[in-house]
Amino acid sequence: MYTQIFDPVAHSIAASAAFAALPLLTLFVLLGVLRLPARWAALASLVVSMIVAVFAYGMPGGQVVSGALEGAAIGFFPIIWIGINAIWLFKLTQESGHADVLRRTLAHVSPDQRVQAVLIAFCFGALLEALAGGGAPVAICAVLLISLGVEPIKAATVCLIADTSPVAFGALGLPITVLAKITHLPVHDISVMVGRQAPLLSLFIPLMLVFILDGRRGLKEVWPLAAVAGLAFAFAQFAGSMLLPVELVDIVAALVCAGASIAFLRAWAPAVLRADLNAPQGVLAQSGARGAAATNNGGHGAGLQGAALAMPMTGGGAAFERNPQQDARARAAFADTPRDSRAEILRALAPYAAVxxxxxxxxxxxxxxxxxxxxxxxxxxxxxxxxxxxxxxxxxxxxxxxxxxxxxxxxxxxxxxxxxxxxxARTAARTYVKNLHELRWAVFTVCCVVGVAYIMNLSGQIVTLGIWAARAGTAFAPVSPVLGWFATALTGSDTSANALFGMLQLTTAHHTGLSDILLTAANTSGGVVGKAISPQNLAVGAVAVGMVGREGQLFRRVAGWTVLMIAALSLLVWAQSTPLLGWMVP
Structure with missing residues (x-):
């Protein structure tokens, strides 16, 4: 029998916390500073967590190994299991050619890539996160953006940032329902509180996506649509958290956002288009097919890169001259792209309707x-x-x-x-096996990372870090979402972050006199930001855009944005812990 001890190093919480933080530091330094592939950074972090558990915390070696195996099993099922099947679902549409139908349908809404990024990465990605989660929005939306000509690394970055605010209510509200079970707090109260935190991010994420794609010029030209999309999603998420079952909040928010954005585009269009102006007419319709063919012949990453290289534009078209004649040519090129029948469009949407x-x-x-x-x-x-x-x-x-x-x-x-x-059935089975092979390193990474989380939880390292953080007293409020940020970054799952730190947040609230609903909800809201830098999402994103082994590059692209978002959330939670915004706490 192993009895947890939370101050094993010189009976000091501070000294013990320094050791407990080593696995996390190892992961982020190797991934973000030394630029190691995510799989090796995760494996190294796993080894460090095991060493700390055995030599600092005195946990028996056999139990450490058993805990790592349990974490790996949970990492595969249910965490990465949903990503595997969601990506397979999309690959089925590629095999049938209906991924191109979906892409052409989205492209016909607007020829502007920045508009397409908002619709695909934010609106459609939010719906995928609400239904499935598990990295599926990053993989599927990145493929769609690449097939429309977006540079691979920009496509992955945009999708990683977009897959944040919907995470709190994602996978049918799983993070919140798990948190409620662990803390025995009412699901509805947690939902309402999260609905008064996460929508803050939703307001600004579409603006971030446009800036990533096209800088200040993009903001200047496309901000009206970004504002409409952000406001529509934020309001629907805020209202839904109070009025709807937690399982439906993000589904409704995503549909409202998409509907409002498309309706707005019927009355407004960017003054200057950002499209592939140098491509001959019809090339946009053909490039996705070439990319899909390359996928079938040369592997997932190669196929995605092929789809991107089929488009002559780079970096969202930043090099193109701007004048009315080119805008007219862009509109003509997209107008000549073949339109699919309503039956084919419904067939392309059928897999998501089936979910x-x-x-x-x-x-x-x-x-x-x-x-x-x-x-x-x-x-x-x-x-x-x-x-x-x-x-x-x-x-x-x-x-x-x-x-x-x-x-x-x-x-x-x-x-x-x-x-x-x-x-x-034979084609579906072959596609599934191929999908598993392509995701093998993503699976390995996730299993290692969740193994780290389980060892840290079982040995007591997680609680040590929480007790040390709780010493801040009422000043802990702005730290609360940061813990969720770190936990999700570590495990790749807001649900797992709530399982790890939910009770810690509740205990800290009771010791500091802060609201338990506020702190537990802050763990979930902070966790959505950590999703963007989690090795799981980075690995899935790297596979999707053909950048396997370059996860560190993606990490550096998104890390700064997550710091900005978590700082804003921390400020909000602090204000909600004071009379200034205390009225927002149910």
């Missing part, structure tokens, strides 16, 4: 009961860990919802989509 239908079916009592019957709950072998009071640590019990997990729901939807897309 919604399967999700709805799981809300029906007898179906949910039947699917829930295939659930395994058991004590993980080799783990005998108790807290200082002698109570078993919750992480020693593993639970696998084989059919009710979000990843399995997407897998079922994918199987239903095969005949709808006019594909055969």
């Amino acid at each position: 919604i239908l399967v999700v709805a079916a799981t809300q029906i009592g007898f179906i949910a009961h039947a699917m829930g019957a295939l659930t395994s709950t058991f004590a993980w072998p080799g783990l005998h860990v108790v807290d200082p009071k002698g109570a078993p640590v919750s992480a020693v019990t593993a639970k696998f919802e084989w059919l009710l997990s979000a990843g399995s729901i997407v897998l079922i939807a994918g199987a239903l989509s095969v005949p709808l897309l006019k594909l055969d």
Whole structure:
């Protein structure tokens, strides 16, 4: 039996926290400073966490190994499991050619790449996050942007930043429902509080995306659409958190955002277009097909790069001269792009509609009961860990919802989509195997990172860091979202971050006199920012745009933006902990 101790180094919380922080420091230094691939940075962090657990905390080596294996198992199922199946779902549309239909449909809304980035990365990405999460929005939206001519690294950066604010209510509200179970706080109260924090990010993210693509000129020319998209999503998320079940908040917000953006574009267009002006007419319709063909012949990364190289533009078209004649040529090129029939467009959307239908079916009592019957709950072998009071640590019990997990729901939807897309079972199976092979390093990275989280949680390193942070007293309020930021960056999942730090935030609230609803919600809201720099999302994004092994480059692109966002959230949470904005706490 291993009994957790939170001050093992010289009976000092500060000294112990210095050791407990080593795995996190290892991960971020190797990834962001030394530019190692995410898989090796994650593996090194895992090794450091095991060494600290054994030699600083005195945890038996056998239990350390067992805890790492449990974390790896959870990292695969359910965390990366949803990403695997969501990307496979999109690859099915590529195999059938309907990814091009979807791309052309989105392109016909506007020929401007900055507009397309807002619609795809923010609006469509938010819907994917609401339905599935797990890195799927980054992978799918990055592929779509590349097929429209966006530079690969910009496409990945834009999608990583866009996949933040929807995360709190993502994967059918899973982060909030897990937090409520752990803390025994009302789901609705947490939802309302998160709805008064996360929408702050939603207001500004579309503006960030436009700036990343086209700098200040982009902001000057496209800010009206970015403002409409941000306001629509933020308002719908804020209102939905109070009026809707937590599972539906982001689904409704994404649909409202998309509807408002498309309606606005019917009455407004950028003064200057940013499109592929040098390409002959019809090249935009053909490039995606060439990219898909390259994917089939030369691997996922090569195919995506092929789709990007098929477009002569670079960096979102920053080198193009601007004049009315070129704008006219751009509009003509897009006007000549073939339009697909309504039936083909509906078929392209069928996989995502299938996800919604399967999700709805799981809300029906007898179906949910039947699917829930295939659930395994058991004590993980080799783990005998108790807290200082002698109570078993919750992480020693593993639970696998084989059919009710979000990843399995997407897998079922994918199987239903095969005949709808006019594909055969052999093609679907071959695509799945190929997808697993392409994501092998992303899977390895996630398993290592979640292994780190489990070792730190089981050994007591996580609690040590929390106790040290709680010494700030009421000044802890602005630190609260930072913990969620770090935890999500470490685990790649806001849900896992809530599982790690939810009780810590609750305990800290009770010791400092701060609101427990405020701090627990701040953990979730801060976690959405950490999603952008998590090794899981970086690995998935790198695979999607053909940059495997260059995750450090993506990390440096997005890290500054996440610092800006977490600083804004910290300021907001601090104000909500004072009479200034205390009225916002339910």
